Each structure stands twice: as structure tokens, then as C-alpha cells.
Amino acid sequence: MPYIYMNIMLAFVISLIGTLMYRSHLMSSLLCLEGMMLSLFTLNALLSLNMNFTLSTTVPLILLVFAACEAAVGLALLIMISNTYGLDYVQNLNLLQC
């Protein structure tokens, strides 16, 4: 298993753990989501280039488009939370108490 793929998959797992473990800000979880997308892009690009799968160099571009749409929706939600509560603290999201 080549070194570099292991490092990039490790980066994906690290940002996945970062997404799942909240601290105070919602924004830092969105940043970890963007980190997951970046590591997926790098892994896809490296695999397509190193194994000479020429047609699948399209896949990182498509992945980046979908990540941009997802970031837009996530940021819109964060802006609405910030407008309602003043800051994007996770502890403010306590309407659903079950």
C-alpha cells in the first residue's frame, strides 16, 4: 500500500472524526466537512493520475461541484442560525428537547 494514499486516507478519517465531535462552533464542523471533500478530491485525483485511468479524471471535478453545492447549503443554514441567535454556538440549538 503506497505511503501517500495512506496519508490521505488518514486525513479523511481525521476530518471525519472532527466533523462528528462538536465543540462550541458549528462553523468548525462545516470546515471539517470541507476537509473531507478536499481529501476525497486529492485521493481521486492521485489514483486516476497514477493508474492512468484517463477518463476518471472527470470524477474529481464532479466531486468538487457537488462539494460546492453542499457548502453553499451548509453556509446558508449557518447564516440563518447566526441571524437568529447572534452566534453559531451549537448549544443554542436546543428547541428540540426530547
Added chain:
Amino acid sequence: MMYVVFIMSVLYVVGFIGFSSKPSPVYGGMSLVVSGGLGCGIVMSSGGSFLGLVVFLVYLGGMMVVFGYTIAMATEEYPETWGSNVVVLSAFLVGLLMEVFMVMWLFSGEHELVGFYFSSLEGLMVLGEGGFEYVREDYSGGASLYSYGFWFLAMAGWMLFVSIFIAIEVTRKRY
């Protein structure tokens, strides 16, 4: 100099640990920008100059700028950095220690570095019937988005169009 790509990937992981240890989002965004630049370097070292440019222009120049001013809008008065909070610092050090252990474990065994190492000119040649032709892999991937991957293009364009309306509808005020 042979291991420069591996060092770049180790610094890439260190940047990821930097924003996964959850400092204030200002510093997390900075760490993501650094990791994006190093990821571009890793992709370009395998011959993908178009995809590296896409990372810088679309990802860092488009998405990270939007994240940057959203962070500036929703940030606090005293942002906490890696050195100012024990929790953040200890998470960073635990991640760093894990990366160091993984590097030591990798170097104790027999692994290849990347996979295939083609020198820069041989990797581009295609053996045809008449002679040799040159193919740029990542450019032809971007170009095949318009020919073979037409349905990808249609769906991606439609999704981008719809997400504008989604963002407008989500941020509509309700009073």
C-alpha cells in the same frame, strides 16, 4: 529530494489535524487553506497540473473565500488558537503523535512511495499505429466532461442552478 512528495503529504495530514482539533474557525480556515495548497502540490507532482489549478481556483479561491467572510460575520471577540486552550492543544498533540507513529511504522516496512513513478515525458506517450502521440491525462478528463460525461455536466449544472434557489429560500426572513 526523492521524499518531497511524502513530506508534503505528512504536512497535509498535520494541517488536517490543525483544523480537526477545533480551534476558532478563523484559524481552522487558515489551516484548511494551507492543506489545500499542499494537496495541490501533491496532485501536481503526479502530473496533474490542471487538477492542481482547479484546487487553487475553485476550492481555495471560490469556496474558501466564501467560508472566510462567513467566518468573519459569525465570529467571537477573542478567538481561541491552538496555544490558548488546553483541549485544542492536547487534541493537536495527540493527532501529531499518531502521525509520527504512522510515519515510523511505514518506514520500518517495505512500501512503495506512490505507486507508479513515470518520468515526466514517458508517462504522456501513447503508442499508436503510426507513431507516438502525446496525451495530457487531466486535461482530457476535463474535456471528456463535455463529450462522454455529458450527463454529469447536465446534472452538475442543474444542481448548481437549483442550489442558488435553495440558498435564497433558506435565508428568507419569516416576519
